[in-house]
Amino acid sequence: MKTYSIGLVPGPVSVPEEFRRGYLEDYGSADLEEDFFRLCEEDSELLRLVLKTGNTVTIQSGEAMSVLWGALKSCLLPGDRLLAVSNGIFGRGFGEMAEMAGATARIVEAPDGEFPDRETIRQAAEEFRPHVITAVHCETPGGMLNPVAGLGEIARSVDALLCVDYVASAGGADVRTDEWGIDIGLLGSQKVLSLLPDLSMAAVSPRAWEVIERVNYAGYDALLPWRDGIKNRYLPYTHNWHAVSALRLSLRRLLGEGLEASFERHEKTARYCRERLATMGITLYPKREELCSPTVTAAMVPEGWTWKELDEALREHGMAVGGSYGALAGKVFRIGHMGSQADVELVTRGMDVLEEVLAAK
Numbered sequence: 001m002k003t004y005s006i007g008l009v010p011g012p013v014s015v016p017e018e019f020r021r022g023y024l025e026d027y028g029s030a031d032l033e034e035d036f037f038r039l040c041e042e043d044s045e046l047l048r049l050v051l052k053t054g055n056t057v058t059i060q061s062g063e064a065m066s067v068l069w070g071a072l073k074s075c076l077l078p079g080d081r082l083l084a085v086s087n088g089i090f091g092r093g094f095g096e097m098a099e100m101a102g103a104t105a106r107i108v109e110a111p112d113g114e115f116p117d118r119e120t121i122r123q124a125a126e127e128f129r130p131h132v133i134t135a136v137h138c139e140t141p142g143g144m145l146n147p148v149a150g151l152g153e154i155a156r157s158v159d160a161l162l163c164v165d166y167v168a169s170a171g172g173a174d175v176r177t178d179e180w181g182i183d184i185g186l187l188g189s190q191k192v193l194s195l196l197p198d199l200s201m202a203a204v205s206p207r208a209w210e211v212i213e214r215v216n217y218a219g220y221d222a223l224l225p226w227r228d229g230i231k232n233r234y235l236p237y238t239h240n241w242h243a244v245s246a247l248r249l250s251l252r253r254l255l256g257e258g259l260e261a262s263f264e265r266h267e268k269t270a271r272y273c274r275e276r277l278a279t280m281g282i283t284l285y286p287k288r289e290e291l292c293s294p295t296v297t298a299a300m301v302p303e304g305w306t307w308k309e310l311d312e313a314l315r316e317h318g319m320a321v322g323g324s325y326g327a328l329a330g331k332v333f334r335i336g337h338m339g340s341q342a343d344v345e346l347v348t349r350g351m352d353v354l355e356e357v358l359a360a361k
Contacts, residue, residue: 006319006350010140010296010336011168012190012197018253019195022246030239039244040230046251047201050259051170051185053177055203058226059247061240064167064188067200069097070221071163071184074212075132078102083130083160087115087146088139089326090165095134106130113287115146118154125158131211132161138169141324142285143298143334145173152181161208167191171254172266172295172338183208184223189243192266192295193250194339198243202226266294266342273297273335276351280358285332295338298324301331302358310357319353 007014030036044057051057060067072094076082080103084095087110095105108124110116125133133155135148148164155162163184166175170185171192177185183205190197202223204212212224225236254262274284274292277299285298301307307323307330314321324332337347 004315004318004320006346006353008335008337008341008347008350009320009322010334011338013194013336013339013341015194015196016340019246019249022249023196023242025242025245027241027245030241030244031235034233036239036241036244037230037233039241039248040239043244043247043251044230046248046255047187047203049255050251051166051175051177051187051203052179053185053203055177055205056209056227058202058204058223059244060200060202060221060226061198061237061243062200062221063197064186064190064200066221067186067188067202068094068165070200070219070223071186071202072097072103072132073101073219073221074217074223075161075163075184075208075215076101076103077215079104080132081106081128081130082132082134083108083121083125083128085116085121085133085135085151086110087144088136088142089328090136090139090141091134094136094163094165098132113142113144113285113291115144115291118150121151122154122157125154125160129158130160132163134163135165137164137166137175138173138293138295140168140293140296140334141298141326141328142332143293143296144286144291145169145293145295146291148182149176149180155183156181161211168295168338169293171259171262172342173293174259174263177203189247189250192339193247193254195246195250196243198240199247262342263294266338269337269342269344269347270294270297272344273337273347273351276347276355280355285328295336295342297335297337298328298332299335301333304361306330307333313357313361314353317353317357319350321350
């Protein structure tokens with residue numbers, strides 16, 4: 001398999017060697033060992049600091065999509081209503097997933113490169129009276145960091161839960177779970193945390209647990225068994241001890257750096273990336289700079305190129321970036337500078353290659 005010396009895909013990101021060591025230890029069965037449960041307790045406390053919450057934090061096996069599905073199925077009954085605030089494929093995806101689970105969904109969609117106006121969201125919520133409102137903090141296919149801070153107040157005004165996907169932002173951008181009124185915050189291991197895509201996490205408020213207990217969903221991805229699973233030393237399945245061990249290494253490093261320092265490192269790297277793209281005449285997908293994510297930059301494929309041609313040319317020079325999905329497929333390419341890749345030196349090398357490739361055509 002070919003490897004790339006300049007890896008700038010928007011996740012899974014490069015896993016630092018020190019984190020890989022967490023996967024290499026030999027452990028016993030997570031179902032039986034007190035050391036494992038203590039490890040989970042420590043990781044949960046560290047995650048509370050990163051996510052700025054006093055809520056219960058759960059840690060499950062599985063890529064981040066598993067907890068997105070699990071959260072929706074855990075708090076929605078057939079016929080319930082979900083309002084999806086969307087400016088991309090993952091925002092819309094919440095509504096599509098809810099419908100597949102038997103709920104009724106309404107999607108508040110933004111124009112390309114924008115985020116829905118708050119009053120539009122409020123009006124939709126008052127008319128639709130949803131049980132759950134969903135949003136994505138970092139919509140990675142469009143490189144958008146969305147202003148979700150005001151949605152908690154809207155959700156409470158209509159007695160709805162607020163569920164936010166901050167899979168690609170937490171740790172690289174400020175996430176204030178409690179202050180923003182987020183009832184279910186969703187996280188994955190393969191983005192800023194720079195681990196393999198094998199853990200999914202949720203920060204769950206007391207309001208959400210009441211709903212989850214009433215729904216009583218019992219599938220493999222259900223959240224309810226995790227409310228007291230660690231405390232009771234009884235889990236619904238054999239857990240991934242190796243990944244949970246690596247998670248502790250990642251969280252300790254992130255908090256050792258300091259959250260504000262991490263935010264600044266990500267923003268500095270993203271700003272440099274955007275500036276270099278501008279000098280090449282490449283247009284960003286977000287319409288406003290304040291909507292540009294510090295963890296991933298989405299730009300329009302340059303005129304005279306197809307995405308396939310650009311991808312192949314970059315890979316010939318040892319550089320891997322990402323394409324996009326849905327309506328943006330073939331139109332947008334993405335540079336991932338999150339976690340271990342939030343490194344100005346790495347992005348400088350990548351921008352130099354991109355500039356060389358564009359000039360050679």
